[in-house]
Amino acid sequence: MKRIVRLIASAALIAATPLQLGGAAYAQVRSEARGPAPISAERLDRVSQLMQRYVDQGRIAGAVVQIQQDGRPVYARAFGWRDKEARDPMRPDAIFRIASQTKALTSTAVLMLMEEGKLLISDPVGKYLPEWRKTSVAVARPNGGYDVVPAKREITIRDLLTHTAGISYGNGAAEKAWRDAGIFGWYFADRAEPVASVVARMAALPMAEQPGEKFVYGYNTDILGVIVEKVSGQTLEAFLNERLIRPLGMKDTSFYLPPAKANRLATVYGAEGGELRRVPDPGAWQGGGHVGQGHYLRGPRVAFSGGAGLLSTAADYSRFLEMIRRGGEIGGRRYLGRKTVELMTANHLGDIPYQAGKGFGLGFNVRTDLGKAGEPGSEGEFGWGGAYHSQYWVDPEEGLTVAYMVQLLPAGDIDDHGKLRAAIYQALN
Numbered sequence: 001m002k003r004i005v006r007l008i009a010s011a012a013l014i015a016a017t018p019l020q021l022g023g024a025a026y027a028q029v030r031s032e033a034r035g036p037a038p039i040s041a042e043r044l045d046r047v048s049q050l051m052q053r054y055v056d057q058g059r060i061a062g063a064v065v066q067i068q069q070d071g072r073p074v075y076a077r078a079f080g081w082r083d084k085e086a087r088d089p090m091r092p093d094a095i096f097r098i099a100s101q102t103k104a105l106t107s108t109a110v111l112m113l114m115e116e117g118k119l120l121i122s123d124p125v126g127k128y129l130p131e132w133r134k135t136s137v138a139v140a141r142p143n144g145g146y147d148v149v150p151a152k153r154e155i156t157i158r159d160l161l162t163h164t165a166g167i168s169y170g171n172g173a174a175e176k177a178w179r180d181a182g183i184f185g186w187y188f189a190d191r192a193e194p195v196a197s198v199v200a201r202m203a204a205l206p207m208a209e210q211p212g213e214k215f216v217y218g219y220n221t222d223i224l225g226v227i228v229e230k231v232s233g234q235t236l237e238a239f240l241n242e243r244l245i246r247p248l249g250m251k252d253t254s255f256y257l258p259p260a261k262a263n264r265l266a267t268v269y270g271a272e273g274g275e276l277r278r279v280p281d282p283g284a285w286q287g288g289g290h291v292g293q294g295h296y297l298r299g300p301r302v303a304f305s306g307g308a309g310l311l312s313t314a315a316d317y318s319r320f321l322e323m324i325r326r327g328g329e330i331g332g333r334r335y336l337g338r339k340t341v342e343l344m345t346a347n348h349l350g351d352i353p354y355q356a357g358k359g360f361g362l363g364f365n366v367r368t369d370l371g372k373a374g375e376p377g378s379e380g381e382f383g384w385g386g387a388y389h390s391q392y393w394v395d396p397e398e399g400l401t402v403a404y405m406v407q408l409l410p411a412g413d414i415d416d417h418g419k420l421r422a423a424i425y426q427a428l429n
Contacts, residue, residue: 038069038398038399038428038429039067039069039074039075039427039428039429040427040428040429041074043426043427044067044074044075044423044424044427046423046426046427047065047067047075047077047420047423047424047427048077048079050416050419050420050423051063051065051077051079051080051416051420052079052080054079054414054416055079055080055081058275058276059271059276059412059414059416060079060080060269060276060406060408060414060416061080061081061084061090061267061269061276061407061408062078062079062080062081062082062084062089062090062094062266062406063078063079063080063090063404063405063406064076064077064078064079064090064092064094064096064313064314064403064404064405064406065077065079065314065402065403065404065405065420066092066314066315066318066402066403066405067400067401067402067424068318068321068322068400068401069398069399069400070399071322071325071326071330071399073318076092076314076315077092078090078091078092078094081267082094082264082265082266082267083266083267084267084269084276084278085278088263090266091264092313092314092315093252093264093313093315094264094265094266094313094405095252095257095261095264095265095266095311095312095313096265096266096311096312096313096314096388096390096405096406096407097266097268097296097311097386097388097407098310098311098312098317098386098388098390098405099186099308099386099387099388099390100186100221100307100308100384100385100386100387101310101312101317101384101385101386101390101392102221102305102306102307102308102309102310102386103221103306103307103308103363103364103384104320104324104363104364104384105240105244105245105310105320106221106224106225106228106236106240106306106307106363107161107221107224107344107362107363107364108244108324108335108336108344108363109224109225109228109236109239109240109243109244109306110157110161110224110227110228110362111336111340111343111344111362112243112335112336113228113231113232114340115336115337115340118231118232119157119227119231120157121156121157121158121161121362122156122157122158123156123157124154124155124156124157125154125155125156125157125159125160125165125223125227126154126155128227128230128231129199129200129203129223129226129227129230131200131203131204132154132155132203132223133154134150134151134154135150135151135154135155135203135207135211136148136149136150136151136205136206136207137149137150137151137166137206137207137208137209137210138172138173138174138177138206138207138208139173140173146173146174146206148174148206151166151207151210151211152210152211153211153212154211155167155211156211157224157227158348158362159211159212159220160220160221160223160224160227161220161221161224161348161362161363162215162348162349162360162361162362163215163216163217163218163220163360164211164212164213164214164215164216164348164349164352165207165211165212165216165220165223166207166208166209166210166211166212166213166214166216167202167207167208167216167218167219167220167223168207168208168216168217168218168219169184169185169186169217169218169219170183170184170185170218171184171208172207172208172209173206173208174205174206174208177205177206178205181201181202181205183198183201183202183205183219186219186305186307186308186387187308188222188303188305188308188309189255189256189295189296189299189303189305189309190295190299190300190303191300191302191303192300192302192303193302193303194302194303194304195222195225195226195236195303195304195305195306196226196229196230198222198303199219199222199223199226202219202223213352214352214353215349215352215353215354215360219307220307221306221307221308221363222305222306222307222308223306224306224307225304225305225306225307226306228306235304236304236306237255237304243335244320244335247333247335248316248319248320248323248330248331248335249316249319249331250312250316250317250319250320251316252264252311252312252313252315252316253310253311253312253313253316253317254310254311255301255304255305255309255310255311256296256297256299256301256311257296257297257311259297262297265296265297265311266405266406266407267279267407268388268407268408268409269407269408270408270409270410270412271408271410271411271412271413271414272410272412274412279409296311308386308387313405314403314404314405317392317403317405318401318403321392321394321401321403322401323335323336324336324341324344324345324394325394325396325399325401327341327342328340328341343361343362344361344362344363345361345362345364345366345380345382345396346361346366347359347360347361347366347368348360348361348362355373356369356372356373356374357369357370357371357372357373357374358373361382363384364382364383364384365382365383365384366380366381366382367379367380367381367382375418375421375422376421376422376424376425376426377393377395377421377425378395378396378397378398379397380395380396380397381393381394381395381396381397382394383402385417387409388406388407388408388409389406389407389408389409389411389414389416390403390404390405390406390407391404391417391420392404398428400424402424404416404417404420
């Protein structure tokens with residue numbers, strides 16, 4: 001009921017934004033329409049203080065934070081440096097490698113195809129990718145080595161959406177076999193072959209766990225991207241551009257960077273040994289993937305990774321999040337049905353262990369218990385992040401979308417995610 005009243009009241013603000021009205025005027029209109037302003041601009045200054053402190057301490061080079069409430073931007077600021085060595089300041093429209101934040105768009109694409117009657121999430125993956133009809137699992141022996149056993153059942157599309165297919169990023173008992181096959185880590189931008197070719201070879205390798213038994217984070221969404229290609233007859237790049245990216249107005253979101261935008265790409269830094277260091281160009285091996293500067297600009301441009309491939313901005317990604325928050329519709333266009341979004345943001349893990357107070361939906365985690373999670377937020381909130389330390393979440397109860405863009409890998413011992421969350425929620429009246 002609280003959210004219904006809030007949405008009705010916010011309709012009075014459709015024609016006016018904070019940037020058009022100015023802060024004081026916007027606060028007055030908002031107050032008249034909905035009662036007291038739900039976010040204190042004064043208290044939001046703590047977000048600025050926090051982020052600037054991380055820059056001043058040399059723990060991050062730069063970042064962009066964008067917060068929206070009920071579809072209205074209430075905070076959008078850039079901090080620090082896009083390129084610290086060049087003394088080039090971070091800018092609000094800086095472009096970031098969003099890595100696993102790509103998963104939400106690919107998952108949305110799968111659900112679009114479900115709505116069109118072209119697949120069911122209960123379908124076995126082998127229905128669309130025949131090489132996946134029979135898979136195997138590596139079972140570690142107590143004294144070293146492993147045995148390969150048949151999977152107990154076929155992997156389904158829902159298994160992939162929820163990361164319960166037993167598919168890792170190559171790690172597990174059979175890690176050497178995955179490495180020997182040249183399939184390890186999440187990075188695809190440097191590959192000179194389509195993701196579909198990699199996924200086809202992947203099917204013959206032993207998986208880390210049995211389907212449906214554990215949450216195992218890995219190549220699941222890259223496989224989903226190949227299913228989108230198979231079912232739609234388009235590349236994943238073409239499908240996302242046609243159905244999501246262009247219609248949503250995400251003008252700076254792409255798998256590879258147009259050369260004209262190279263001066264907006266944020267530099268990758270790594271925190272090792274307490275010191276912030278620029279990641280070498282064109283790439284450095286970190287945790288199983290190349291994370292450097294060059295491949296998104298100068299790579300082969302043929303590998304469209306549904307799990308970790310996109311570049312984007314805080315504003316672009318916030319637009320996508322707002323569409324999901326609104327139940328699949330924005331700007332007079334419906335992208336997903338309301339009930340599909342409800343299914344997407346429900347916990348699908350059942351009794352499968354995960355994080356305290358959280359479950360996992362069809363593309364991102366969902367908060368199920370505020371007390372068990374032990375951090376500010378709301379039950380029903382959902383979100384995820386990327387390998388470069390970026391993070392996002394949507395809080396339907398408070399009407400919030402938050403996009404935190406940064407390029408930090410490895411991140412080292414930094415507590416910015418938790419402190420940013422606390423700084424945002426303390427500003428709510």
